[in-house]
Amino acid sequence: MDSILVTGNGPLNGAIPIAGAKNACLTLMPATLLSEEPLTLTNAPRLSDIRTMTSLLQSLGAEVTALQDGKVLAMSSHAIDNHTAHYDIVRKMRASILVLGPLLARDGHAVVSLPGGCAIGARPVDLHLKALEAMGAELDLRDGYVHAKAPGGRLHGGVVDFPLVSVGATENALLAATLAKGTTVLKNAAREPEIIDLAECLIRMGAQIEGHGTSTVTIQGVERLNGATHPVVTDRIELGTYMLAPAICGGEVELLGGRRNLLEAFCQTLEQAGVEVTDTDTGLKVTHKAGRVKAVDVVTEPFPGFPTDLQAQMMALMCTADGVATLEEKIFENRFMHAPELMRMGAQIDLQGGTAKVTGVDRLKGAPVMATDLRASVSLILAGLAAEGETRVSRVYHLDRGYEHVVRKLSSVGAKIERIKES
Ligand code: EPZ
Numbered sequence: 001m002d003s004i005l006v007t008g009n010g011p012l013n014g015a016i017p018i019a020g021a022k023n024a025c026l027t028l029m030p031a032t033l034l035s036e037e038p039l040t041l042t043n044a045p046r047l048s049d050i051r052t053m054t055s056l057l058q059s060l061g062a063e064v065t066a067l068q069d070g071k072v073l074a075m076s077s078h079a080i081d082n083h084t085a086h087y088d089i090v091r092k093m094r095a096s097i098l099v100l101g102p103l104l105a106r107d108g109h110a111v112v113s114l115p116g117g118c119a120i121g122a123r124p125v126d127l128h129l130k131a132l133e134a135m136g137a138e139l140d141l142r143d144g145y146v147h148a149k150a151p152g153g154r155l156h157g158g159v160v161d162f163p164l165v166s167v168g169a170t171e172n173a174l175l176a177a178t179l180a181k182g183t184t185v186l187k188n189a190a191r192e193p194e195i196i197d198l199a200e201c202l203i204r205m206g207a208q209i210e211g212h213g214t215s216t217v218t219i220q221g222v223e224r225l226n227g228a229t230h231p232v233v234t235d236r237i238e239l240g241t242y243m244l245a246p247a248i249c250g251g252e253v254e255l256l257g258g259r260r261n262l263l264e265a266f267c268q269t270l271e272q273a274g275v276e277v278t279d280t281d282t283g284l285k286v287t288h289k290a291g292r293v294k295a296v297d298v299v300t301e302p303f304p305g306f307p308t309d310l311q312a313q314m315m316a317l318m319c320t321a322d323g324v325a326t327l328e329e330k331i332f333e334n335r336f337m338h339a340p341e342l343m344r345m346g347a348q349i350d351l352q353g354g355t356a357k358v359t360g361v362d363r364l365k366g367a368p369v370m371a372t373d374l375r376a377s378v379s380l381i382l383a384g385l386a387a388e389g390e391t392r393v394s395r396v397y398h399l400d401r402g403y404e405h406v407v408r409k410l411s412s413v414g415a416k417i418e419r420i421k422e423s
Pocket of ligand 1: 023024026094095121122123124125126127128129164165166167168169308309331332333374375402
């Protein structure tokens with residue numbers, strides 16, 4: 001398992017290109033199952049999760065070809081000959097559950113492994129199932145699999161009132177509703193930019209969707225969908241992650257392709273901390289003179305609130321802030337695993353249930369630390385960028401799931417960082 005070695009090296013300056021969004025691409029790819037015509041995604045990120053989703057779709061009989069070094073995904077599902085998503089793939093990546101809705105909508109039956117939990121929480125899928133049942137699906141849960149079928153071979157429209165906001169459940173329901181007979185209304189739907197991106201792609205394919213990006217989405221089912229070509233939206237979590245690099249080290253970095261409307265709450269939090277965020281013609285520029293930022297409190301919420309996927313990275317910044325910050329994680333039940341690792345670097349963090357109280361210190365000290373999940377891994381790298389001395393982050397396979405070319409991107413703005421190949 002490889003490690004990443006990072007040494008505090010002062011302010012960062014330059015520009016970092018932001019890739020297409022992992023969490024948009026993972027829900028756009030299953031949309032190919034809804035049509036027999038080709039669906040092509042451009043601006044796709046080159047990540048291990050995308051390769052996992054590619055393998056899953058291919059196992060169902062879809063053709064997925066990565067072009068232009070993986071930036072373009074040419075997909076075609078004219079011959080789906082398998083409707084079972086096996087545990088060995090689904091357990092590796094929870095987003096695999098997103099083939100359930102499209103398979104049901106396309107052919108009226110599917111068998112999909114339950115994903116199981118992961119490091120940050122139990123991650124149930126009950127809301128996905130509730131939504132599909134509201135569209136007429138009959139679900140039988142046995143042997144760790146969901147055996148689903150649509151009576152008469154076709155789902156019907158329904159009203160889905162989500163008791164809590166779920167990105168994945170909204171996506172599964174949205175995908176399924178496009179081909180259901182009649183009208184589906186999703187209430188308390190997720191509003192993330194990735195949901196908007198999915199809806200825009202489906203509309204390009206001929207779906208009839210209104211209200212995407214708001215809490216109430218209405219879908220008028222159609223008989224069939226066409227093919228399309230769709231650009232994957234910019235990855236707002238990669239964007240926010242790299243915005244924190246000049247904030248924690250000092251300097252000035254432009255994030256190419258970044259847009260403030262993808263991360264308004266996060267940008268405001270950074271500005272409250274005393275970091276300058278400026279729109280440019282080609283992206284977002286973050287400027288911070290070297291020195292400690294102000295401590296600011298954070299509460300993670302569904303979009304448009306502060307993203308849970310940036311909580312770990314923000315905690316790294318607060319570890320060297322001037323003052324005491326509280327970070328409240330309200331989306332997942334176990335998303336502070338980066339905290340003990342940051343404490344190894346001298347951070348002062350008091351964990352109380354879903355709240356972390358961080359007392360900023362003048363400077364962290366480099367140390368060997370271990371990545372526990374995708375966003376924790378980059379939190380430790382950000383801390384290492386500003387720490388005194390060398391930090392070795394192990395188990396960076398987590399990183400490869402969600403960040404392409406981290407070493408290249410950070411080195412290009414002056415970071416002292418390298419990847420160590422280990423057996
Ligand atoms: C998506 O996960 C993202 N993953 C996550 O990003 C992100 O953290 C999360 O949304 C919240 O924004 C992808 O898009 C592939 P949820 P998802 O359903 O859809 C509970 C990353 O780092 N819940 O919005 O699984 C759930 O346990 C990953 O890129 C149910 O109770 O998140 C959680 O507490 C991590 N029942 C809350 O809802 C359900 O059926 C929000 O989960 C579904 C979810």
